[in-house]
Amino acid sequence: MGALFRGGKGSMKNSISETPLLEVKRLQKYFHAKQNNGARGGEILKAVDDISFTLRAGEALGLVGESGCGKSTTARAVLRLVEPDAGDVFYKGIDMLKLCPEEMRFLRKEMQIIFQDPLAALNPKRRIRDILSEPFIIHGVTDMDFRQKSIAGLLQKTGLSEDQLARFPHEFSGGQLQRIGIARALALNPRLIVADEPVSALDVSIQAQIVNLLSDLKENEGIAFLFISHDMGVVEHFCDRVAVMYLGKIVEMATAQSLYAKPRHPYTLALMAAVPSLRDEVQVQKVITGEAMDTTVFAKGCAFQARCPIKEKQCEDISPTLKEIAPGHSVACHLSE
Amino acid sequence: MHSDELQVKNLKVAFSSPQGDLIAVNGISFQIEKGETLALVGESGCGKTVSALSILRLIPEPPGKVLGGEIFLSDRDLLRLSPKEMRDLRGNDIAMIFQDPLASLNPVLTIGEQIIETLLRHTKISRSEATKRTEELLRRVEIPSPSQKMKNYPHQLSGGMRQRVMIAMALSCSPKILIADEPTTALDVLIQLQILDLLKQLKEETGMSILLITHDLGVVRAVAQRVLVMYAGDIVEVSPMHALMKTPLHPYTQGLIESLPSQSASKNRARLPAIPGVVPSLGQRPGGCPFHPRCAKVESRCREKFPELKELEPGRWARCFVAERGR
Secondary structure: OHHHHHOOOOOOOOOOOOOEEEEEEEEEEEEEOOOOOOOOOOOEEEEEEEEEEEEEOOOEEEEEOOOOOOHHHHHHHHOOOOOOOEEEEEEOOEEHHHOOHHHHHHHHOOEEEEOOOHHHHOOOOOOHHHHHHHHHHHOOOOOHHHHHHHHHHHHHHHOOOHHHOOOOHHHOOHHHHHHHHHHHHHOOOOOEEEEEOOOOOOOHHHHHHHHHHHHHHHHHHOOEEEEEEOOHHHHHHHOOEEEEEEOOEEEEEEEHHHHHHOOOOHHHHHHHHOOOOOOOOOOOOOOOOOOOOOOOOOOOOOOOOOOOOOOOHHHHHOOOOOEEEEOOEEEOOOOOO | OOOEEEEEEEEEEEEEEOOEEEEEEEEEEEEEEOOOEEEEEOOOOOOHHHHHHHHOOOOOOOOEEEEEEEEEEOOEEHHHOOHHHHHHHHHHOEEEEOOOHHHHOOOOOOHHHHHHHHHHHHOOOOHHHHHHHHHHHHHHOOOOOHHHHOOOOHHHOOHHHHHHHHHHHHHOOOOOEEEEEOOOOOOOHHHHHHHHHHHHHHHHHHOOEEEEEEOOHHHHHHHOOEEEEEEOOEEEEEEEHHHHHHOOOOHHHHHHHHOOOOOHHHOOOOOOOOOOOOOOOHHHOOOOOOOHHHOOOOOHHHHHOOOOOEEEEOOEEEOOHHHHHOO
């Protein structure tokens, strides 16, 4: 067990390894809405619909899209916090969906999650010292010296101080709480962190501090990130690759560089136009009409057709599939060529 | 002064606590011109919402209290009106929309019923007329099939649609001023654009003024003409919007813009230029310039003296010794 805590130090610096840490294949999660009378058999909500991606060690993959597009469900299904209906998830080549709860718990040490609302994620009745000790207790680390030293190390990494250990969550500001949430996630030396809108609830001046902290962890510790956000600016800054989701499907996936240099899907274009430069006097903001409806609306064709500014006849009939149109750049749109 | 719709002078608001009065708004003055969209920008706890609520006299007393100041709407000082006069004024002259429309709507009444109720309360029209007007209002805020949507309850609508309902309700009595407190913060980016676009369009049509409260400079960029930046209860910068975005005068405004990852100057840098430290809480306002512990350009006098808000360029004001000297 000790090896797990010491592993990974230094060897990962600045390098993204080639073999995937995480491989997700054709992941699917449907929710069955209840009918008005409470019985099952209502509408089916395709939260995650046939999603595949890989994540290498030390790499950050951004999952972007509007609320309800399935980005959080995808991340939770990967960690088996919700059970996927179909598909495969391989972590370091291990088929995760076949593991029993005991094995899964052991593996979870290496994969952690940080949440949007850090106050809701921390137990209000426990002191910071207890909150940070808990991961060690759960995973049977009884060596008090080691625990103390580890906690001191966590504080240092996340920019917290020793005298804050005796305090309760309500005594901290949002940014500090997020640091505590990150410290707890780091306790067992994870290789993969799911960050679910980690800076969305924070003040503008604090957001940058937390993004910088996460960047340091990625660079120095070689931790891989599945980074969920609706903020295209933060994603461009932090992520190596980006997957854009719309109604349960990935509609575009590329390296951040390629995606931001040349977005191909009309939905990606719309998302990017929504965060224009503050300094340009002339502004090109194209307002996309309509709202993302649930997936039951369109029986066939592209899910984006109702809001798409460049829709053609074929989009109503044939659902586009994700195709690689440039090295490492895939798009699901008939009109992207 | 006659083109000013609303004038706030030396408004000072405090909240009482066991530690004594905590100043939330520290004697601010500003005016909203007719037909103008003025943005009030700052981080949580800077006093922007408290300022707006004070205009409508909606600060809960106690613990809150307005310590001083004047708020003029035409010739009337709102702080001296009776509760009855104030009730008539709210909705008629000044209307407000909030961040969370679901919390502002009654969950057990249909949205149609709620707008009809507003109309009957404020105008002398019959119920059937009010119903017709409601349908018109919903159409005006671009809610599809309004006659059906009127029969919906708030929970049956999406966040964007609910905010449209709130806007329809706010517009029902043709107010002179609309106060919008973080109207799009809870919405998705694309829906946010739609709502901002709608506000802009309605402002053009009606000629009303908008006081927009937000922490999001992108929102400011999209709709505002003039901007007030607040920090720790003070106005630290006042400027026309484009000038503010291009050459912010106050180091705090500079920091806010620079720390946004989407802004070109900081693109492709390994680290974002973050503002260090945290926003001071109400009881812990630092002496001198309240921003000095976090300021990159701090000098010795910033620690001792509280700078004044000075006009450094025509129409542009900043509360900063360093910015003053740069002129």
